[in-house]
Amino acid sequence: MNAMMIVELKKHLQDKGLAFWMLILPILFTVLFISIFTTGDNEAVNQEIIQSIVPGYIVMFVFFIMISMVQVFIKDRDRGMTARLASTPLKSYYYLLGKWLPFMYIVIIQIVVLFLFGKVVYDVSLGQPIILLILSLSIMFTVTAIGLALTLTVNTENMGIAITQVIALGGAMLSGLWIPLEMMPDFMQTIARFLPQYWAHQSFQDAMAGTTQASELLQTLGVLFAIGLAAFIIAIVRYPYFLKRAVN
Amino acid sequence: MLMIQNVTKRYDDKTEALKDISMIIPGGACYGLVGPNGAGKSTLIKMITSIIRDYKGKIEWNENRITDKTKQKLGYVPQDIILEEDISAAGNLQLFGRLYHLKGSRLNQRVKEVLALIGLSERSKDKVSTFSGGMKRRLNIGCALMHNPELIIMDEPTVGIDPQSRKYIFQMIDDLKTAGKTVIYASHYMEEVEKLCDYVAFLDQGEMIENGAINELLQQYAVPSIYIKGSGIPQDKLEQYGTVSLEDGAFILYTEEALQAMERIISYCRENRIGVERLELVHPRLEDVFFRLTGSSLRD
Numbered sequence: 229m230n231a232m233m234i235v236e237l238k239k240h241l242q243d244k245g246l247a248f249w250m251l252i253l254p255i256l257f258t259v260l261f262i263s264i265f266t267t268g269d270n271e272a273v274n275q276e277i278i279q280s281i282v283p284g285y286i287v288m289f290v291f292f293i294m295i296s297m298v299q300v301f302i303k304d305r306d307r308g309m310t311a312r313l314a315s316t317p318l319k320s321y322y323y324l325l326g327k328w329l330p331f332m333y334i335v336i337i338q339i340v341v342l343f344l345f346g347k348v349v350y351d352v353s354l355g356q357p358i359i360l361l362i363l364s365l366s367i368m369f370t371v372t373a374i375g376l377a378l379t380l381t382v383n384t385e386n387m388g389i390a391i392t393q394v395i396a397l398g399g400a401m402l403s404g405l406w407i408p409l410e411m412m413p414d415f416m417q418t419i420a421r422f423l424p425q426y427w428a429h430q431s432f433q434d435a436m437a438g439t440t441q442a443s444e445l446l447q448t449l450g451v452l453f454a455i456g457l458a459a460f461i462i463a464i465v466r467y468p469y470f471l472k473r474a475v476n
Numbered sequence: 477m478l479m480i481q482n483v484t485k486r487y488d489d490k491t492e493a494l495k496d497i498s499m500i501i502p503g504g505a506c507y508g509l510v511g512p513n514g515a516g517k518s519t520l521i522k523m524i525t526s527i528i529r530d531y532k533g534k535i536e537w538n539e540n541r542i543t544d545k546t547k548q549k550l551g552y553v554p555q556d557i558i559l560e561e562d563i564s565a566a567g568n569l570q571l572f573g574r575l576y577h578l579k580g581s582r583l584n585q586r587v588k589e590v591l592a593l594i595g596l597s598e599r600s601k602d603k604v605s606t607f608s609g610g611m612k613r614r615l616n617i618g619c620a621l622m623h624n625p626e627l628i629i630m631d632e633p634t635v636g637i638d639p640q641s642r643k644y645i646f647q648m649i650d651d652l653k654t655a656g657k658t659v660i661y662a663s664h665y666m667e668e669v670e671k672l673c674d675y676v677a678f679l680d681q682g683e684m685i686e687n688g689a690i691n692e693l694l695q696q697y698a699v700p701s702i703y704i705k706g707s708g709i710p711q712d713k714l715e716q717y718g719t720v721s722l723e724d725g726a727f728i729l730y731t732e733e734a735l736q737a738m739e740r741i742i743s744y745c746r747e748n749r750i751g752v753e754r755l756e757l758v759h760p761r762l763e764d765v766f767f768r769l770t771g772s773s774l775r776d
Binding site for chain 1: 487522525526527528544545547548550552554556558560562563567570571572574575576577
């Protein structure tokens with residue numbers, strides 16, 4: 229498994245596209261939207277907007293890791309690497325882990341870098357950093373598990389990319405990452421409660437403000453873990469089909 | 477010794493890719509698998525390497541079923557070039573070495589040895605994406621040799637490469653044979669199999685038509701032939717001596733009594749003042765054996 233991880237990390241480090249999607253684009257969006265929405269004179273309101281936009285775009289862009297996941301797995305399947313590795317003593321579930329774990333590392337690095345950017349450039353408050361870290365780890369698991377389920381379910385790369393866009397952008401819109409949730413209709417606010425982006429964003433904001441209660445944290449972690457676990461179960465169910473398609 | 481016993485593979489759509497294949501590949505032999513595209517060569521190889529596991533029958537290497545432990549003794553060179561293009565040649569070899577549990581100085585030493593064997597020591601740090609097709613083919617083979625396997629299974633390893641790389645690969649295979657390795661060499665290039673292998677199995681439409689030592693099969697099946705090129709030689713005259721086929725404007729006469737037939741053709745041409753551009757005895761080839769067995773050429 230380590231062999232797979234080492235190679236994957238080497239490849240990801242050289243992947244300029246990944247750096248663009250995961251770091252440059254979210255920074256550009258954050259800067260752009262903060263500059264648009266903080267034109268008023270009220271400094272307190274401006275800071276409140278920043279405190280919402282920074283975690284909002286972190287949560288939104290974290291989901292774009294799913295594009296890279298789809299590309300890596302489908303390419304491996306279609307060019308025969310998955311089948312090639314099946315001829316080695318590598319166990320098939322170690323292959324899965326060896327491919328999955330590097331994406332987890334990327335997501336956690338992405339979240340840390342984007343929070344640091346928010347801190348350095350906009351002086352966002354990071355009131356409860358340990359809770360932020362715990363939430364980040366939880367989001368890391370949930371997002372990559374959803375990515376894994378998607379990857380092992382779709383037939384083509386294009387299909388995977390299209391569904392990622394729907395999940396990332398649709399989820400962002402419905403979860404109040406773009407527009408404050410209170411401004412949205414009731415039914416959309418209800419839908420938001422079923423989306424991981426909503427829980428991640430709300431909890432990030434609370435932790436940044438330093439107001440997270442233990443019960444709220446546990447509730448968020450529970451929801452995120454449940455979604456992640458459901459996705460992981462789908463991935464495990466789909467994996468044999470993925471392997472079968474890869475070797476035939 | 478590799479034993480393949482009553483192996484049948486049926487896909488989900490009920491297509492039979494392989495039908496009741498049995499063969500024994502002796503240790504230390506170079507064994508050719510020959511057949512047209514779609515004959516089932518790659519499927520059989522994927523079963524030997526345990527890539528395909530849902531099949532009927534039994535495959536054993538030295539009396540052991542193919543498990544993760546047995547896989548340690550097998551090296552597989554796939555038909556397609558399957559490498560990590562964005563990392564170096566050495567990085568690819570390290571990956572496959574690690575997958576076979578090599579590490580530390582032993583891994584590094586083996587990477588150096590294999591790079592020398594495949595002639596890529598000078599390019600070890602270069603990204604694979606910058607390599608020519610022939611270099612990638614050699615590296616593809618190198619990845620299968622990292623763990624010094626006892627059995628090396630090569631699926632069309634010379635497809636689409638330049639003559640120089642082909643020669644290099646042939647030399648590597650000769651070296652593997654000299655080192656006592658067992659080699660399975662699948663190809664639809666008959667001349668390659670004839671040159672490299674001691675044994676051959678002919679596959680066609682999922683069935684094994686024949687297998688055995690190449691020399692014996694040539695003796696048993698191949699009919700000597702005469703190549704005749706010239707204007708004015710009547711085909712019906714040649715047909716008196718055997719079966720005639722036309723190839724690129726020349727006649728190929730298949731006959732058991734080739735020398736006598738040659739003498740008579742020469743006499744006939746002399747008497748009738750017929751010019752002959754070329755007349756020669758052609759030694760039997762594997763291609764002829766395949767033709768005799770299937771009634772069609774491999775290139776059809």
